[in-house]
Amino acid sequence: MLADELKQLDRKQMTQLAERIREELIGAVRETGGHLASNLGAVELTLALYKVFDFPQDKLIFDVGHQSYVQKLLTGRDLSTLRRKGGASGFPDPAESEHDAFIAGHSGTSVAAGIGLCNARDLRGENYKVVSLIGDASLGNGLALEAMFSSEDKPKNFLVVLNDNGMSINKNHSALYRSISKRTVKKRYRTFNSFLSRTFKETNSFGRALRRFKYSIKGWLNQNYFFERCGFKYVGPVNGHDLGELLGVLADIKKIEEPVLLHVITKKGKGYEPAEAEPAAYHGVCRNFEKSEHSFSDALGRLMLDRAEQDASLVAVTAAMTDGVGLKEFAEKYPARLFDAGICEEYAVTMAAGMAKGGLSPVVCVYSTFLQRAYDQIVHDVCLQNLPVLFCVDRAGLVGSDGKTHQGLLELSAMRAVPNLSVFAPKDCAELADIFDFARSLRAPALIRYPNGSAEELGSVTKISHTSLWETVSDGNGPVVLASGARAVARALRAKELSGTDCKVINCRSVKPLDQRVLDSLAAKRILTFEEGYASGGFGSAVAEYYAVKGMSVHLTVVGAENVPVAHATAQEQAETLGLSAEALAARIRAIS
């Protein structure tokens, strides 16, 4: 394992290794797609951490985890299989390696998890170091802030490394970030430092003494009340691409017991010019660095631009995902009407509730998996007050290569139980527009879910309305397939062909409310529900429940995902594994025909 060899390398060899790793990263991500810029920025930092600490005896906890590819390379994961079925995950996963001390994928977890590990270690009388590696954008997340402020008495032998690249996925505008950065990139220190570095070498004992002196000066110049009040000894800022500086500082930190916050300045995309120039574009990329295709996100973006022109009350809210949800042009055209909360989903939703209360019509654009962070805010701040906030939920259903931590399989179950909230799922992008307008006309909380990737346009049958919540997209005299969501409807139509049956396919674009008229008319038929989400509590469950609440006996089959975590693969492979492909559905239809 490279991690073991690393211990033997000198600094020059490590520099060469860093270069090799960068090439390997670029090559691997070009082949498989994935996160590039964040990993290029963390090469020297990861090498230095592995050189100084003794992982996996010591524990390294990544925040978000999209910067963990270097660690994967060091610890025997095969990057050529990255994010592919059966291959290495694109995020840390303890099930994959003992080097992955904690799962990651969502933001802001590493400090809380680190404190928990330290508490366990101390109560059990064990002895190891815990290192949490968190980016500047993640530090602004509520969970991270709760952990930072949790107590003045932080555990001993706990190191938080702040990987500060001055960037969220987009640019970071938080008060937190500005207040930290102001105190750190002080010109007077940098001048002083570069003078010392030019003048003296740090290879002998005088050099080491000098380094300590430099840090005491730096500490004095950069006194960081923020972190010190949180119970950390503050060390930094350190150049995160200078292996010498990193190794020296980490070796010093390893010797002390005191909880330390080490502030490391890195450059996102470091060492690959296109990524340095456009770090946001190289944050997550597809094979051959092509831009991913997201039909629904693009459609939403066009829709928002159009409706914003007609309605001055429409505002957009996002949580550090302006580009991802399709709002790039909106942000350029209507900067005052685009509210990017940073990675703060809770704040985004409650702030949107405040805007709705004040007479605006907010559209919260968010990925399904991250919406989980704001569950209580949706319930308490939006829905109990019945406020007209529209949630446009992207990446719903199977997400493919991002895997376990990013699946959008839960939101139907969690959200359809929330009082006052309507839930919709368009069959294609054209219908997204109809539903968008219909949902906003309700002047009440509503949620629209749609999947990642490209979408097939199925052609309009009827516009959604209170009297046509559902529509028949393919008529027939056989069993009735109730399909909800774009992929489900498209597959149901294909499954009808494959099955050779005369089944009827209904597009159940409104999950809540259900189309009771249609359901009542079907009571004597054989019915099959189909969705891309957990069957537990999902759309099919809602149909089963509808009949059961009325005490009606029906012939009903529910087809949805089994209630297990779903690992990385293509979304199509995931559907096949879960029995949610068109072929599998065709077999289920034949079975009840």
Added chain:
Amino acid sequence: MLADELKQLDRKQMTQLAERIREELIGAVRETGGHLASNLGAVELTLALYKVFDFPQDKLIFDVGHQSYVQKLLTGRDLSTLRRKGGASGFPDPAESEHDAFIAGHSGTSVAAGIGLCNARDLRGENYKVVSLIGDASLGNGLALEAMFSSEDKPKNFLVVLNDNGMSINKNHSALYRSISKRTVKKRYRTFNSFLSRTFKETNSFGRALRRFKYSIKGWLNQNYFFERCGFKYVGPVNGHDLGELLGVLADIKKIEEPVLLHVITKKGKGYEPAEAEPAAYHGVCRNFEKSEHSFSDALGRLMLDRAEQDASLVAVTAAMTDGVGLKEFAEKYPARLFDAGICEEYAVTMAAGMAKGGLSPVVCVYSTFLQRAYDQIVHDVCLQNLPVLFCVDRAGLVGSDGKTHQGLLELSAMRAVPNLSVFAPKDCAELADIFDFARSLRAPALIRYPNGSAEELGSVTKISHTSLWETVSDGNGPVVLASGARAVARALRAKELSGTDCKVINCRSVKPLDQRVLDSLAAKRILTFEEGYASGGFGSAVAEYYAVKGMSVHLTVVGAENVPVAHATAQEQAETLGLSAEALAARIRAIS
């Protein structure tokens, strides 16, 4: 309305009014039960805000809202009906009065909601002041911190009042609080201030100039970087029981446009000696100031004490609810094994996940309604890693007089869809112990839900095990009632008597997994499910779904709560309104017999 008269009163009359209000508060809460200590602490502050600002044109947003009784008195709510069916809510509710600018009940929402309101006002070109009133304990919540740090550019005409009583519901130990309080109760200022106050009167123009001078001195002595970096002009600390000081400062603040954080020091329980002495005991009280009865919380407390003695790996985690969840004695006996996260449910859960990863066996004790705050942490940090964290969920089901914001009706739907999580509901306190041990023996994520109030002990039939997940508590040849949860089982037994039928009653103490053996054996019977939770996605839905996933046709009736917000009343009245009483159930049983 008292609020209008208030505008005419001079300071002396206001002081008399404050005294009258205190008496009325004490009298009303003695009669109805409710929150006392927090309201006694906010009397002068609320009066001063209403004297200076023009609510409801200006907007007053309470955080948590258990300190809003004084406002209710001022704005025509009848406190003799407080928390009673059809009476005044114990929390702010825009549906009750236009003076309630935003709903409250959960913690940390007021700053985000306030910023949202300001954004709406500014985009719409309106002109009013927004005031968010937040306690020191709530400020440590992740949502509040996200909002505080959201941007350096806070909206104009926005005032955040920090009501600092140096207390959470229990004592606040956060780094945040200590760092604020250190800078505020500076003796040198207090000495100086009391000297000035003794020497000069503030009633003439010299006095007013003096006050301004005092505050400039105070500002200099108390420079508060924390709030200033968040984009607020910091004013304070102000004595929150000195009407003169409050009125003067608020009048000055009203004149400026700059966003202000006003730091007010108050005493919880002020003016009622028993409450001043024991503010935690007088936080929430029952009629005649009796302590509330919580059988399940008490039972959990005893259980934790007992099991902690046998198992050194057992640790308890709570979020500012040590007493409420029954852990008071545990905290005294095992202080090193009790982790109180403050009002930080997200941190509590992820930190617990870290402790589980480190080899401990954490039990997270939390109210159902507040668990919503940690939904993503349960999914992402605990369940995806399949960690042995046990959630003991108190106040599940109908909560009675706390009303809408505090109902525990959602957690079955939201939680049963989470992969790897088992979900249980004991029929009584004795069974809580059995299930507690069984759940911990799974060495995987598990959740136990139980209601508020006292519980009837129904007597043991069988201990829960993998082969007896459910038990028959009353045999019979008629329809089968599948009841889940303590109240549901007790009512089902009573309903059997009332119905005069020979129905069978099964205690469905495991909601996930379901007892498939029992379900399969019942397929030919008439089945009725019964639970105290939303039918949408709940236990009955799980049963309907079980048969539908298998494509089995059954005679099933699901009885659960309609999917609407449920306002304050007694839990029994709420059950009656929702058709969940024993009488209503008896009628449903007869209907299928």
